[in-house]
Amino acid sequence: MTRRLIVHRCGPGITVQDMGRPGALAYGLSRGGAADRLALAEGAALLGQPDDLAALELPGSGGEFEIDGAARIALTGAPMKAEMDGAPLAWNACHAVPQGARIRIGGATAGSYGYLHLGGGIATRQVLGSRAAHLTAGIGGTVQPGDRLPLGADPAPDRHGYVLPADARFDGGTVRIVEGPQTAMFSASEQARFARTAFRRDTRGNRMGVRLLPPEAGFADAEGLSVLSEPIVPGDIQITGDGTPFVLLTECQTTGGYPRIGTVLPADLPRVAQMRPGATLAFEWVDHAVALGMETAEHARRAGLRRMLQRLVRDPAQMRDLLSYQLIDGVTAGHDDPDLPA
Amino acid sequence: MTGTWPRLSPLGVDGLLITFGDRLSETANRAALALRAALEAADLPGACETSTALASAYLRFDPARTDRAALIAAVEALMRGRDWYDAPLPDNRRLWRIPTVFDPELAPQLDEAAAAAGLDRESAIASLTARPLRVQTIGFAPGQPYLGSLDPEWDIPRQQALTDRVPVGALTVAIRQLVLFTVSTPTGWRHVGQTAFRGFRPESGKPFVLRPGDEVQFVSAPAGEYDALKASGPDGGATCGPLP
Numbered sequence A: 001m002t003r004r005l006i007v008h009r010c011g012p013g014i015t016v017q018d019m020g021r022p023g024a025l026a027y028g029l030s031r032g033g034a035a036d037r038l039a040l041a042e043g044a045a046l047l048g049q050p051d052d053l054a055a056l057e058l059p060g061s062g063g064e065f066e067i068d069g070a071a072r073i074a075l076t077g078a079p080m081k082a083e084m085d086g087a088p089l090a091w092n093a094c095h096a097v098p099q100g101a102r103i104r105i106g107g108a109t110a111g112s113y114g115y116l117h118l119g120g121g122i123a124t125r126q127v128l129g130s131r132a133a134h135l136t137a138g139i140g141g142t143v144q145p146g147d148r149l150p151l152g153a154d155p156a157p158d159r160h161g162y163v164l165p166a167d168a169r170f171d172g173g174t175v176r177i178v179e180g181p182q183t184a185m186f187s188a189s190e191q192a193r194f195a196r197t198a199f200r201r202d203t204r205g206n207r208m209g210v211r212l213l214p215p216e217a218g219f220a221d222a223e224g225l226s227v228l229s230e231p232i233v234p235g236d237i238q239i240t241g242d243g244t245p246f247v248l249l250t251e252c253q254t255t256g257g258y259p260r261i262g263t264v265l266p267a268d269l270p271r272v273a274q275m276r277p278g279a280t281l282a283f284e285w286v287d288h289a290v291a292l293g294m295e296t297a298e299h300a301r302r303a304g305l306r307r308m309l310q311r312l313v314r315d316p317a318q319m320r321d322l323l324s325y326q327l328i329d330g331v332t333a334g335h336d337d338p339d340l341p342a
Numbered sequence B: 001m002t003g004t005w006p007r008l009s010p011l012g013v014d015g016l017l018i019t020f021g022d023r024l025s026e027t028a029n030r031a032a033l034a035l036r037a038a039l040e041a042a043d044l045p046g047a048c049e050t051s052t053a054l055a056s057a058y059l060r061f062d063p064a065r066t067d068r069a070a071l072i073a074a075v076e077a078l079m080r081g082r083d084w085y086d087a088p089l090p091d092n093r094r095l096w097r098i099p100t101v102f103d104p105e106l107a108p109q110l111d112e113a114a115a116a117a118g119l120d121r122e123s124a125i126a127s128l129t130a131r132p133l134r135v136q137t138i139g140f141a142p143g144q145p146y147l148g149s150l151d152p153e154w155d156i157p158r159q160q161a162l163t164d165r166v167p168v169g170a171l172t173v174a175i176r177q178l179v180l181f182t183v184s185t186p187t188g189w190r191h192v193g194q195t196a197f198r199g200f201r202p203e204s205g206k207p208f209v210l211r212p213g214d215e216v217q218f219v220s221a222p223a224g225e226y227d228a229l230k231a232s233g234p235d236g237g238a239t240c241g242p243l244p
Helices: A038-049 A188-196 A266-274 A288-303 A322-330 B024-043 B068-080 B111-115 B121-127 B224-229
Strands: A004-010 A015-017 A055-059 A061-067 A071-077 A079-082 A093-097 A103-108 A113-118 A148-150 A172-179 A199-206 A210-212 A236-239 A245-248 A260-264 A281-286 B007-010 B017-020 B045-051 B056-061 B092-101 B135-137 B144-150 B163-166 B171-173 B177-179 B183-189 B192-193 B215-222 B239-244
Touching: A038 A071, A038 A093, A038 A113, A038 A266, A038 A288, A055 B171, A061 A079, A061 A113, A061 B144, A103 A113, A172 A266, A172 A288, A188 A260, A188 A281, A188 B111, A260 A266, A260 A281, A266 A288, B007 B068, B017 B068, B024 B045, B024 B056, B024 B135, B056 B068, B092 B224, B111 B121, B111 B192, B121 B192
Parallel strands: A172 A281, B092 B215
Antiparallel strands: A004 A061, A004 A148, A015 A055, A055 A061, A055 A113, A061 A103, A071 A093, A071 A113, A079 A103, A172 A260, A199 A210, A199 A281, A210 A245, A236 A245, A236 A260, B007 B017, B017 B056, B045 B056, B092 B192, B092 B239, B135 B144, B135 B215, B144 B177, B163 B183, B171 B177, B171 B192
């Protein structure tokens, strides 16, 4: 019998997301998928399942959820205040959830996108090979109160109580960029100034991209040209008509006609997607060969996330019913997974 | 920008862009389509996907499975291999005839666009429906065609302010091109006609209907027929046949 995630209450803009739909750029459909793919990989590592299963993407706030059967959840991405039947739940961790327990997820305390993962994944109908909502393409929609989302079969129902070290990608910082087709339209001094500038994230931003505000003059390109529309990719930094940069994210269009000063490394895109309005972001030029090495290193790191799992140590002072938690914790099985700590 | 064409540039860590010119031309458009087909056929090691825009082709590769220098050398060899500007159009092209309503209620910016082109309403409709237009690229939104080239008087700019939302099937104009919208979205293109044609059908086995190289003839239909066209299915009364 298929278990379901019951949505009792939810914030705006929540969608089902996975790794998206690569391969349809020629048809005008961008890949889409989770704004923070690292958060999907983290959820998969915590739950011991493939990273292409679908999760709920929570932009800024969560809601109240229940599962009509025993289940496991993992919470990753932008940290949010979370509790189960009134007891706090650790973030960046996986937990067992008894049938009927109420999970409440509040507002983000840092960053923009939190993720609620389910053991077995969310098993809504696939459209063009993915469950991801792609709202600009008219695929899927936002989650609504009263929704009952089907879950897949859980591959490891007894495995829970693990945590990953907290990550610091939620408040801006520095991201690495490479040159692209229009970088040379900007003078060397403008390219250098771009890398010296601390940009502030504008309030305008969504899954398609975020607008950045320079503290001083904008970066109008030297030749004052618009570019014949050509393929664009997530990470591209378009310089719009008023000289402000707009960094494209997962649900960007497939073609565009603004000059691009450079492109953010995919490994660093979660940092761009997660920063909040007002946070500062800086760019660092890197050579293409170096960038390729950085990218493959990040792929390897994500593939090895399971080795970074730690046992979740509960704080007895926060536990209302020590015994019940010991009972839940007692049912750990991980002996069949060599990557798991004892 | 000056320089020689075609030009190879990196696009992101995992992509290459081959550009055939900095303005749209019939030959650069054909070159982009033909090079993309050649990239697909070559199936280069590490290559994941290709696409085109009006005058450029894009190749995405998997950094973990690709020797980037070798891939660039292989693409450069392909680029040198022939005069791409002289390449034939794609095979299996089709001619679509799509009924279009130009009534002011469904085409609210026709008069404004016609005035910008120096035409009256009747001659604007005659000009837009005079001959088949080629799908120069599919892009921006899923299955969405850019069609051209219109006669020179249609070299009108996009409007400064965006229209809040045009409906699916909206026919819009700017810079000697028509865009037939496949999603409902804000746009700077002027809404000059309305079809009942759905170019993106995510629930269908063939979700993307038009292909680059196809030609589309818009056919003026009375406003009173729009509801019936819409009720007739996702083709909206359009017909399709092979091009010689």
